[in-house]
Amino acid sequence: MRRLGSRQRWAVPVSAVAVVGIVVGATAAASANSAPSLPARTAAQLLAEVAQASARPLGPLTATVQESSNLGLPSLPTTGNGSAGPLDTLAGGQETVSIWYLNQQHVRIAVATPMQESDARLDGRTLWLWNSKTQTATRVVLPNNGNVAIGRQLRLRARGAVGTSVPGTPLAAARQLLSLVGPTTVVGVQRNVTVAGRPAYQLSLAPKSNSSLIGRVLIAIDASRHIPLRLEVIPRGPSSPAYEIGFTALTFGPPAASNFTFTPPPGAKVKKVTASGGLPAGLGLGALLHGDFVGGPIGSTGSAAVLPSIPAGPATRSLRAIIRRTRLNALPKAQRLRVLKILRARVVALPHSSKSKTVVWPASPIPARLPAGVGAPTVLGTGWLSVLATSPNRSVAAMVQQLLTGTGVATPSASSGAQISSGTTSPSGNAVFVGTPVTGAVPIGPDLGVLRALLKAMTPVHGSWGSGRLLRTSLLSVLVTSNGRILAGAVTPAVLYADAALPAK
């Protein structure tokens, strides 16, 4: 050892670094292609198997679902509460949800964030919600017929098919995209992929049109159970996914019964609510992210608790998340009741779930954010070039103007929703006050701060269709026209311009 030269001695740390690098790289490579040998399958066979499998119950399981995204949104102001909201996740982050599923009456869902956790435990007719940050336990007593419905909700969510409209887990998300398979798409099948330690096939869907911002959509399908294990959306150009949702762990078999029972810990605040009327549709991942129901007390508002859902597509999904930031329970009570009244008047059954009695807020949360006259958005175009569009609206134009300039612009007093749209109070107290003729001082909370930042990040554009502002990310284009029309889709701006030129319905 004495005889080692200086150079040889330095070789030790250098080789230590090299060995670590090789081991890390090899581990990553090994997990990526530990190549199970699977028989060949065509895309059609795979799709048929998926269709068959999705008709069957999935059975008891324990799973971890991870969702991550990097949409290339502009940097946004933080949203007061410090927790990772859906927008933060979409702008570039990830979220992990654990699921324990025994049957319709016994489900546990946990959202673990660093040093925090939110839980929902369904045990028969009793649903316990737990939030470690607020140390609050909420006991929801479900009506006799309600537990089946809520069980179905939770079960579907565990299977990933709530209302078939929210890509809660891989299954639902993949199903939406499978419906796009057709003459517009190049379909490929890759064998021998491993996801969550399970051998899988991978379906690759690529749009033929150059106008789509989506380069490829990859869906990993379990080789033995035929369920989608992972969905990746890869933008045109970059090779890394802009959006990804998939199982990181999945085992079949009954989870321990202790997952479903709950006793409020000593010192916790315990609330009790009775879901008397309809089903609290707001229960789900979206609500759990903040460990609370959206829309206030369930008992008093019946079915008005809202989990915003939106038509298919990752692009619209991100739009939903952008706009979802208005949380009703942040409103003063009187205002909230008013909002809820408006919402109730507009609640309709989702087309997808028309068979069930589940009543949820339709299409999109946009009406909860925008003045009442806007109406639900319509879908223009088909397939990969679908664009979500609202009709032109003066109130929206005025609000955009107001957010951009930061001054009080006369809001049409006829639009009762104007108060809703700008009435979000900031619990953290950093509200900005902007005078409007409607309510006097209207605080602009952190949510509107986010909207404002988004609007300011948009570039002014104009053309034969008119003028407006455009936001372009790796996977999403959003156009806000000067007459208050909003168009969004995973398409190039040219498609939005063409759609904007169409007469609004």
Add this chain to the structure above:
Amino acid sequence: MSASPVVPALRDRPAGRQPAPVSAVPSWLRFFTSELRLVFYRPRNIALLGVLAFIPLAIGVLFKLTVNNAAAGAPPFFNQVAGNGVFLSLAVLVLMLSLFLPLAICVVAGDAVAGEASHGTLRGLLTVPAGRTRLLAVKFSAVVVFALAACILVVGVALLVGVILFPVGQVTLLSGTTVPLADGLFRVLIVALYASVGMAAIGAVALAASTLTVHPVGAIAAALVFVLASEIADAVPQLSAMHPFLVSHFWLSWDGLFRTPVDLSGVEHGLLSFVLYIVIFVAIAWARLTSADITS
């Protein structure tokens, strides 16, 4: 390094090494204990430990006085302290792992070799046939012991203060389940041990810096800058690809111990990261110390 404790310690060292290698183990021990005495009897290090012990006390008392104002944005576990004093240890540890504990470790480890060099005592140490490798092993072992002592001290004082000032009982986990007090305390102990391994990784970095210079302040500053740069990079979401490789990334990933079922993945990843840091930076320190010309 102040002269008074060094001189007798130095006198100890060769004494154990003079006889035949038969008594190698006792000489090892003697060398090690003399190094421990150096570290723990040093007034500056005692003062460091005193500050580390005072912070949990101050936080506990302040929190007791303002317990009604527990803000919604309070750091993790503070919302549970009022109901169960055990959580003061976790709350304090979360706060102190970001700066105070790494600072203390950097001071001690950054001084370990450069301090001797700057006082001219390193040369003396190397004239005895203890060997540079063994010298480094003893130095790093002392740093590990100091890291362990610092973490146990912080958690211990926080537990004591928590028990005195707040009620104590069943421990509520993040999942809303409860475990008996003994079980909760055991988990807190595991967290303290885990944190000390993380601090030992910082100690390895500081020790490597310490072998590169004869100015202890430079080594301490370099190690601290390394820590702070790692923490800043860890807070930037755009750099998420490099987060798992940062020394500070896993310091707080013990929260899986407080979930039901227990999730060990964070702790496992963390321990792997810490061990790799220790291996790499101790190797750097070894290569430097055994090949450098020691002139002072």
